Amino acid sequence: MKLDTIDKKLLELLQNDAKQTTKVLSLQLNLSKTAVYERIRKLEKEGVIKGYTALLDKKKIDKAFVVFCHVRLTQHTKEHVVGFESDVIRLEEVLECYHVSGDYDYILKVNVADMQAYRNFMTSKLTSLKHIGSTHSIFMIEEVKNTTVVEL
Amino acid sequence: MKLDTIDKKLLELLQNDAKQTTKVLSLQLNLSKTAVYERIRKLEKEGVIKGYTALLDKKKIDKAFVVFCHVRLTQHTKEHVVGFESDVIRLEEVLECYHVSGDYDYILKVNVADMQAYRNFMTSKLTSLKHIGSTHSIFMIEEVKNTTVVEL
DNA sequence: TTCATAACCGAACATTTTTCTTTTTACTGA
DNA sequence: TCAGTAAAAAGAAAAATGTTCGGTTATGAA
Secondary structure, three states, rough: OOOHHHHHHHHHHHHHOOOOOOHHHHHHHHHHHHHHHHHHHHHHHHHEEEEEEEEHHHHHOOEEEEEEEEEEEEOOOHHHHHHHHHHHOOOOEEEEEEEEOOOOOOEEEEOOOHHHHHHHHHOOOHHOOOEEEEEEEEEEEEEEEEOOOOOO | OOOHHHHHHHHHHHHHOOOOHHHHHHHHHHHOHHOOOOOOOHHHHHOOEEEEEOOOOOOOHOOOEEEEEEEEEEOOOOOHHHHHHHHHOOOEEEEEEEEEEOOOEEEEEEOOOHHHHHHHHHHHHHHOOOOOOEEEEEEEEEEEEEOOOOOO
């Protein structure tokens, strides 16, 4: 699917505030409500827009502790890789998991309440997964920037 | 602000789909539309809900390339730190930036189209910032998990 | 140019959000 | 235990929004 200038501006507006009414959007885009409505529906249907979510303040829900956990597997057979990935997806503390280049195989972004909870996560959940070799944790001291908004 | 069981379930529902109507939400929570409506307004007012966003498919908007860039500063005076942070916030390619423990000072999550665009970002934007010492890039091979939904 | 398709528009209709008033529930101190 | 008070919840009405429709205007290919 090809996105024109209006689509891109529309996606930018929706990323910044998905609750804007089509009326407000239409004024910013110099289009009618209907045109905006149909463009949004199309972007949803094509899968460009995957969904809509409420963003929460991590400090206010007691999940302010973020750790980047680097993971190395003991082996790299397909079985080991698939096994680890399907296990790690189910861990609710792991918000993100990437297979990466470099010394380690995976980077996990782990989100918990505090160091105590992280220790608990590591000992009772992560390191008890099969095929885990070594891990290396980098702790967040402060969040300088955190946005979901991608520029188009 | 204290969150009760209903608030937590409501936040979970809104994280998974912020476009659900209060009617649908009220059925899942065994509450009236108005009660749900007022709880949401309160959560917004208190800042627990920071906002609403549309989530996009990175592959479909040509931003599938993700890099974790570790950054070391030349010095760590307040001036250097503040200067770097205010500069990096303005870089649209940097979706996330954390001040972290360990060998490096910062971890940046950089999102661009491809390796070419990343090279361009590094040479013409990041490394031209003041106070940048050394950097170390870890490239994403595959996204195994990526969610904004925090469990409560 | 001509045809076919896609995008757009304004108006009508259907739903939802928001406000308002009343009722219920939960809590506190005598 | 029992008022008294405040917070939370409910239902109905009003305001605003989302959605559908028929018709019109651009767009692009033959």
